Amino acid sequence: MVLKVELAQIRPKLGDIEFNLSKHVEIIETSSADCVVFPELSLSGYVLRDLVYEVYRDLKKASQKIADKAKCAIFGTIDEVMPGVLRNSAGVAIEGKLDFVYKFFLPTYGLFEERRYFQPGNPLKDLKVFSYRGFKFGVAICEDAWHPEPIEALALLGAEVVFIPSASPMRRLSTRLAIEDQWEALLKAHSIMHGIWSAFVNAVGSQEEEYFWGGSMIVNPLGVVIARAQKFEEARLTSLIDREDIRRARYFSSFRDHNRDFHRAMWNI
Amino acid sequence: MGLQQVLNRLLDVNYNVIVNYIVNRLKEYLEESGKEGFVVGLSGGIDSSVTTVLVSKATNNFFVLLMPSSSTPKEDMEDAYSVISMVKAKEKSKLIPIDDVVNDISKKVETQDKLVIGNVKARIRMTLLYAFAQKLNYLVVGTGDKSELLLGYFTKYGDGGVDLLPIGDLYKTQVRRLGAELGLPERIVKKPSSPALWEGQTAEGELGISYELADAILYLRFEEMKTSEEISQELGVDRSLVLKVERLVKTSQHKRLPPEIFRLSGRAINSDWRYPRGWS
Numbered sequence: 001m002v003l004k005v006e007l008a009q010i011r012p013k014l015g016d017i018e019f020n021l022s023k024h025v026e027i028i029e030t031s032s033a034d035c036v037v038f039p040e041l042s043l044s045g046y047v048l049r050d051l052v053y054e055v056y057r058d059l060k061k062a063s064q065k066i067a068d069k070a071k072c073a074i075f076g077t078i079d080e081v082m083p084g085v086l087r088n089s090a091g092v093a094i095e096g097k098l099d100f101v102y103k104f105f106l107p108t109y110g111l112f113e114e115r116r117y118f119q120p121g122n123p124l125k126d127l128k129v130f131s132y133r134g135f136k137f138g139v140a141i142c143e144d145a146w147h148p149e150p151i152e153a154l155a156l157l158g159a160e161v162v163f164i165p166s167a168s169p170m171r172r173l174s175t176r177l178a179i180e181d182q183w184e185a186l187l188k189a190h191s192i193m194h195g196i197w198s199a200f201v202n203a204v205g206s207q208e209e210e211y212f213w214g215g216s217m218i219v220n221p222l223g224v225v226i227a228r229a230q231k232f233e234e235a236r237l238t239s240l241i242d243r244e245d246i247r248r249a250r251y252f253s254s255f256r257d258h259n260r261d262f263h264r265a266m267w268n269i
Numbered sequence: 270m271g272l273q274q275v276l277n278r279l280l281d282v283n284y285n286v287i288v289n290y291i292v293n294r295l296k297e298y299l300e301e302s303g304k305e306g307f308v309v310g311l312s313g314g315i316d317s318s319v320t321t322v323l324v325s326k327a328t329n330n331f332f333v334l335l336m337p338s339s340s341t342p343k344e345d346m347e348d349a350y351s352v353i354s355m356v357k358a359k360e361k362s363k364l365i366p367i368d369d370v371v372n373d374i375s376k377k378v379e380t381q382d383k384l385v386i387g388n389v390k391a392r393i394r395m396t397l398l399y400a401f402a403q404k405l406n407y408l409v410v411g412t413g414d415k416s417e418l419l420l421g422y423f424t425k426y427g428d429g430g431v432d433l434l435p436i437g438d439l440y441k442t443q444v445r446r447l448g449a450e451l452g453l454p455e456r457i458v459k460k461p462s463s464p465a466l467w468e469g470q471t472a473e474g475e476l477g478i479s480y481e482l483a484d485a486i487l488y489l490r491f492e493e494m495k496t497s498e499e500i501s502q503e504l505g506v507d508r509s510l511v512l513k514v515e516r517l518v519k520t521s522q523h524k525r526l527p528p529e530i531f532r533l534s535g536r537a538i539n540s541d542w543r544y545p546r547g548w549s
Contacts, residue, residue: 015547015549049544050543173282174282175281175283
């Protein structure tokens with residue numbers, strides 16, 4: 001059982017929904033993949049700040065347009081869950097049906113200010129695993145991959161691949177790009193611990209002072225980076241995801257030993 | 270860890286990547302702005318020389334202004350011309366001595382105070398840069414570096430009055446190294462920094478501290494978030510020096526921010542007006 005995925009490492013134009021939507025549609029229409037995955041807030045750009053309130057209504061329509069076009073697409077948008085309450089979301093469009101995955105951990109430190117605009121998702125209600133062509137997948141938005149729980153929960157719910165739409169800005173550039181090494185370490189750890197495929201899709205290009213570095217990558221269940229997009233440029237990275245690799249990794253791992261008591265203990269911390 | 274180790278950490282960066290990054294961002298910024306090019310003021314110092322080279326790599330549409338005054342050393346002009354020939358910008362540059370305008374203004378203000386006149390010089394240059402920018406439909410590229418911006422070592426609405434600051438996240442010591450990597454003449458890379466607003470002025474003389482030390486203190490205090498005690502111990506310098514740098518940063522905060530607006534309405538500009546710059 002194989003799924004062909006495409007990571008669309010695009011350069012969204014901040015606040016220009018029309019431009020971003022046509023870019024999404026063009027990629028979806030020309031992709032040979034089963035599922036196309038875009039970065040976090042790919043329809044709007046990430047550094048929206050107060051522009052959030054100006055664009056979220058248009059995002060609703062744009063999200064529906066993607067759902068009308070795509071077999072299977074995951075893209076970044078904003079969902080209004082009740083009047084005036086917005087969530088940083090991934091739209092999941094499967095054969096005309098549109099659903100949303102919400103971000104649970106909203107970074108509000110350093111250059112990030114998501115709690116000013118968004119409400120976090122509720123793990124008790126909002127953990128979702130989807131199925132397409134017999135493959136089960138989950139979606140964890142950017143910062144959610146910096147915590148063990150969201151992806152652990154998705155894997156335990158049966159996700160075989162976790163897509164991670166992200167908007168990771170470049171910082172601490174030295175001889176190497178520290179943030180790239182950190183992402184790679186996180187993806188490898190998630191894949192190894194759970195015997196899953198991890199697919200990180202980053203935005204690229206400048207938005208305000210920030211610069212998104214790209215470098216999207218796919219890690220197999222053994223923790224090996226099997227595909228990597230270039231940094232600092234737009235890219236379309238297509239790769240095959242094979243269920244057999246999940247089996248092979250899990251035969252020799254203790255993923256099966258989920259011990260609920262740790263979570264019970266953590267509940268009381 | 271001593272001073273040299275901290276500096277090594279700052280200097281051990283990939284300069285090729287940084288050059289490509291800044292050049293690409295200049296290209297993107299220009300494209301998104303809808304303007305046609307960049308104007309830059311070149312003094313022959315390290316910051317403006319590095320900025321001019323970077324700008325020349327980003328676009329052919331740039332214009333360089335040389336705006337010396339009586340306090341500008343002859344060597345600086347020679348160095349500026351060497352940069353102009355390096356970026357092949359002879360036809361895209363203009364020499365505008367500013368002493369006549371400076372004298373007019375100092376007469377009207379009735380002062381010979383070197384600080385007042387020095388700032389007037391910086392603001393005359395800003396006015397000229399913007400006049401040329403508007404005439405050509407270009408943007409004004411600032412040449413300030415991170416050390417100057419943090420220490421407040423610039424003139425508000427003078428050299429601080431610009432459209433963008435491409436090397437504003439690089440410390441002075443990093444800019445020097447970048448200049449060497451870009452192939453600037455050694456004399457430019459090594460000469461002491463000076464705004465040359467009056468004769469004999471040097472940045473390090475005025476600040477009372479070397480840029481190497483200032484950069485290490487700025488980095489440890491504001492990026493590694495260490496305390497003045499920890500920094501004084503780590504660098505083996507008197508704590509008063511650390512506090513001096515800290516004071517310069519704090520007292521110049523107003524220079525790095527837009528002017529304060531006294532709130533009256535439900536939604537005031539600045540604190541409650543967080544729209545992106547590119548809002549269209």
